[in-house]
Amino acid sequence: MKLYFNIEYHAKPGEKLELLIDEKDSANRSYMMFYADDLWKCEVDFFSKSMVYKYQLKDERGNVLREEFVQHHLNFSHNYKEFLIFDEWNNKNFPENYLNNKILRNKLSQFIPRKIAVLKKHTHVFRIEAPIYNPNWEIVLIGNTASLGNWSYENAIHLSQTDFGIWEASVDIPEIQLIQYKYAIFNQTEGKIIDIENGENRSTIPNLQKDVLQIVANHYFRFKSYQMYHDAGVAVPVFSLRTENSFGVGEFSDLKKLADWASKTSLGIIQVLPINDTTANYSWTDSYPYAAVSVYALHPQYISIESLYFSLPNELVEEYQAEKLALNSLDLIDYEKVISAKWKYLKTIFTIEKEKIYKDRNFKKFIKDNEEWLLPYSAFCVLRDKYKTPNFTEWKTHKKYIAGKISPFFSPKNKDYDASMLHVWVQFQLHKQLKDALDYIHRLGISLKGDLPIGIYRYSVEAWAEPDLFGMDFQAGAPPDQFTEIGQNWEFPTYNWEAMKADDYRWWKNRFKALEQYFDAMRIDHILGFFRIWRMPISATQGILGYFYPAVPVLFDEFKARHIPFDFERYCNPFINDEILWKYFGEETFKALEFINKNSNGNYQFKEQFNTQRKLVDYFKDKPEDISEKLTSLCANVLFLTEEKNGKTVYHPRFNAFKTESYQYLSDGERRSIYELYQDYFFKRQDYLWKQKAMEKLPVILNATDMLICGEDLGMIPDCIPEVMDELAIVALKVQRMPSGNIPFYNPKKAKYLNVVTASSHDSSTLRQWWKENPQVTQTYFNQQLNQQGKAPDDLEPYLAEIIMKQHLYNDAMLAIFPIQEFFAMDENLVNPKIDNERINNPAVFPHYWRYRMHINIENLTDNLEFNQNISNWIHESGRK
Known part of the structure; x- marks a missing residue:
């Protein structure tokens, strides 16, 4: 032809x-x-x-x-x-x-x-x-x-x-x-x-x-x-669901009842947080859903013991019911009790029924279809439990992943075979239960939206099995923002994008393929990470000591060109003099002298054994934290951070360097020149590079999936990010009280079609909490954003919560998705009397205990006919159905 x-x-x-x-x-x-x-x-x-x-x-x-x-x-x-x-x-x-x-x-x-x-x-x-x-x-x-x-x-x-x-x-x-x-x-x-x-x-x-x-x-x-397609939805972590049948924590089977409620209210989307296994230490610190030990495995906490094909032995039924009653009566999740109890029952059932389990054709097929990730995952779990740590560098055996030495974990002749198969079987049951819930959700015409963490946990299966794909010598995080003045250190390794590019991003394609089994849409957490990441050396504990990677750094010659009298010790090490010491420590200054030496010029420097934040934190680990926080902050009193690149030292201005004490003690000329260099680094020179890097990887990765992709693009947003997101069909997130630019609030009426609008996120306080945080801001919001006259009430009244929801429904945005707490805020009979229990996460607190749980059963919510009908009417009237 x-x-x-x-x-x-x-x-x-x-x-x-x-x-x-x-x-x-x-x-x-x-x-x-x-x-x-x-x-x-x-x-x-x-x-x-x-x-x-x-x-x-x-x-x-x-x-x-x-x-x-x-x-x-x-x-x-x-x-x-x-x-x-x-x-x-x-x-x-x-x-x-x-x-x-x-x-x-x-x-x-x-x-x-x-x-x-x-x-x-x-x-x-x-x-x-x-x-x-x-x-x-x-x-x-x-x-x-x-x-x-x-x-x-x-x-x-x-x-x-x-x-x-x-x-x-x-x-x-x-x-x-x-x-x-x-x-x-x-x-x-x-x-x-x-x-x-x-x-x-x-x-x-x-x-x-x-x-x-x-x-x-x-x-x-x-x-x-x-x-065009418009929809509305509810955002709630699976662990937060509460039903009559759950076990102190939300389970995959509870999604069915949430879908029943969503159907009554005409909501078409259910959005959840990451659901991958985060079991590292079996402690409450594992409640952090963005630190998965596997990007494929599902979290065992979401399994329903009552929905297993095998029943509990009779002698355990009474004990199970008693634990269920006690855990379900709690206001918040007791992560440790929940996970301990579930593993107790899972191990018992597996031990009793393992001969039947091993003969199950569907189980065998599941293993065959997923062996590529199941084998390293199950081996990791066995070794983690054996050595009581996920830190594989501390294991006595298999510190380094060698496929040939791990394959025996799937051999019936191996002493760890049953232990491995237990974890595989639990994954099989989780997969079945989630697929069953998903089929039910789809039959109601509702879609499920997941959440993809930008990073991986430092002691995860992936870091163990494929370390070459990650920057294990670095940490990822976020620069300072409205949540925290010292930035965020997630302690995740960064990505080795060059290694990933070499095999056409296989790792990412496989990850999306796995998520696609369960989700119709995906929120990419911190999508900025595909453009650049905020990177810290291992020696840092605070995000304030990070810098953009990749970035166009400051070269030594630039200091000369700008007539900046560069001095490595002065610019790149903490600047400490007597006035700064007194400002930090006051009458406790004598305590700080144990950690610093006085130089010949009258200034001070940290002793070698204390000259990084990590060294200080490790030193104070088992000691009273009297001055550790002040010392750690003093360690960040620098103007520039260094990076070794192609055999040369290059420089990155420290975030908010012009607010440091070090900056204040410079001459007027130095301050002016360094400020200009700072502005150039952060707001001018990076955009082209970041766009280029994003366009290398995002089109290849996103074309591997037909999920609707949404990007969490909050924080410090360079100009190239909305441009690339628009070009690649990535739906942007708009949070009313987290606007970009110099405006107090984002107006959802101005939302474009390619947006998701929401009033709050899991990282923020709820509307009811936020209303009480800053009366001056609340008053401005009340008058300017809600168009109300007079003084704002002390509490967020239900009628105001209703106005806020309608503002987000009546616009051109493709999706309007609300945390479930914001639905409760619209009805005085549904609000949680314990307002502080409603917050899911506080990014300023790390580690944070993720334990929010709905204070009422979903069944009761579904039976609230008038409340549900009101929501349904608004959704229909706004053209979202």
């Missing part, structure tokens, strides 16, 4: 378009295009019924300047030997393209593709991408020629949905004139066109060539806001 490609694209002088055809079993075929008649063109010989391809833009040197991230798909009729193809550049950031994901597929699960008949006399095939969520709608075509109905609604050409979201029609257009046309929505129930797409008329040329079929491939239907 002969294919003649044509695409309109405005390139600069020296730039050219290239066509890349995806060959499944070999390298892509490429064709340089030429420019003629205002179009880029090329001719291709092709020998298959279907084609997958994309375009990219190159400069004179052959460097790729821009490429499509969504491929084109075309099918060819064998009635023709030649095809004239008119394409459009396939931008992923059209709002319509966001709909072609798992959420919509699940809501339209009855979709059956239809074929189109392409007759020999036909001249044109019109093809449009239009994923529509209303099953009563279909796409039709009207145009200016007699064969297209002369713009008549009654004579519209009906298109067939040949693939999900792809509509096609084959038409004979004999007229010799410029063809103008538009697509429209036809309501099958009403039997008429209900609306025409936005924008100017589309156009194509007549086809004067016999035996040549002209394919007009359009991207995308120009939807109006009301025609």
Whole structure:
């Protein structure tokens, strides 16, 4: 077959378009295009019924300047030997393209593709991408020629949905004139066109060539806001769910009852926090859901003992019921008691039933399908329990992961076989229970949205099995923000992106594939990490001693160029003089002298055994913490942080360096020059690099999944991040009281379609708590954001919570998702009398005990008919159903 490609694209002088055809079993075929008649063109010989391809833009040197991230798909009729193809550049950031994901597929699960008949006399095939969520709608075509109905609604050409979201029609257009046309929505129930797409008329040329079929491939239907998918949802950690049947903590089976409530209120999305196994020490510190010991394994706390295929032995039933009653009566989760009790019952059942378990065909299949991660995970769990630590560097055996030495853990002859299989069986049961809950959720037309942590735990299976993929000598965190003045140190290793790139991001693709089993949408925690991460050396304990990585650092020559009298000791070590000592320690200054030495110039320096934050923290580990915090802060009184790069020392300004005591003791000229350098580093020089790094990895990773991807883009946001998120179809998060820019609050009415709007997050206080934190801020919010007169009430009244929710529902944002606590705030009979129990996490406190639990059973919430109906009415009225 002969294919003649044509695409309109405005390139600069020296730039050219290239066509890349995806060959499944070999390298892509490429064709340089030429420019003629205002179009880029090329001719291709092709020998298959279907084609997958994309375009990219190159400069004179052959460097790729821009490429499509969504491929084109075309099918060819064998009635023709030649095809004239008119394409459009396939931008992923059209709002319509966001709909072609798992959420919509699940809501339209009855979709059956239809074929189109392409007759020999036909001249044109019109093809449009239009994923529509209303099953009563279909796409039709009207145009200016007699064969297209002369713009008549009654004579519209009906298109067939040949693939999900792809509509096609084959038409004979004999007229010799410029063809103008538009697509429209036809309501099958009403039997008429209900609306025409936005924008100017589309156009194509007549086809004067016999035996040549002209394919007009359009991207995308120009939807109006009301025609696009909008939804509302509830955000609640699985561990926070409370039902009559749970066991002191939310379980996967409880998601069914949450879905029942969501259905009553017309909520279409359930959003949860990460659900991976975080079991490191079997203590409350394991409650942190962003520190998983495996990115694949599910957390055993979510298993329902009562939903297992095997029953508890009779002698344990009474004990189980008593523990269940006691744990369910608690206001908050007792993590240690819950996990201890569940493992006790799981081990007992497994020991009794293991012969039957080993013979289970489904269990065997689960092992075969997931062995790649199950083997290292189960071995890790056995060794963690054996040596009483997840820190594999402290194990007596298998400190270094060697696949050949780990494989015996799956051998029945191995002494650890039963212990390994216990963990595998628990994962099998968790998988079944979650899939069962997910099937139930989907049957109600509800979607499940997960949460992807940006980092991995330092002592996890992945860090043990594939350390080369991570920067184990560094820590990830976040710079200072409104939550904490000293920044955040998550203690996670950073990523070795070069190693990941070398195998086309296999690790990330596998991770998304695993999550895709359970989730329709995914919130990427701290999506900034794909652009750059806030990196600290192991020697630091506070995030304030971090710097951006990757980054364009400060070179030594820059100090010279700016006439800065660079002195390593003065700029890169803590600056301490007598005045600073007194400011930090006052009358306790004599205690600090144990840790510092006086220099000949009259200033001080830390003794070598105490000259890092980590050394200080380790020293004070088992001692009264009288001055440890002050010493640790003093350790951060530096102007620049150092990094070894390509054999040279480069420099990064410390965050808020101009607020340090060290800065205050510089000369006026030094302060001015260093401040200018600081501004250049943080706000000017990094954007291009970060965009380049994000565009290297994100398109490859995200194209490996059809989940709807949302990015948590809060914090210090450079200009390139919203730009890249928009281009790659990543839905951005908007939190009303965490605005970007110099405004007090974000107005959800200004939200664009590609946003998720919310009033709070799991990292913030709830609305009721926040209302009481700062009366001055609350008063401003009350008057300016809620448009209320007079003095703000001392407490967030239910009517105000209702106004806030409606502000987030009535806008163009694709999703409006609310923490479940904000639903309770709207009803005086549902509010938690213990307001401080409502907070999920406080980022300023590390480690934090994640133990929030709903104070009422979901069953009671589902039975609250008036409350549920009110919510349902608002969602329908706001066009979110």
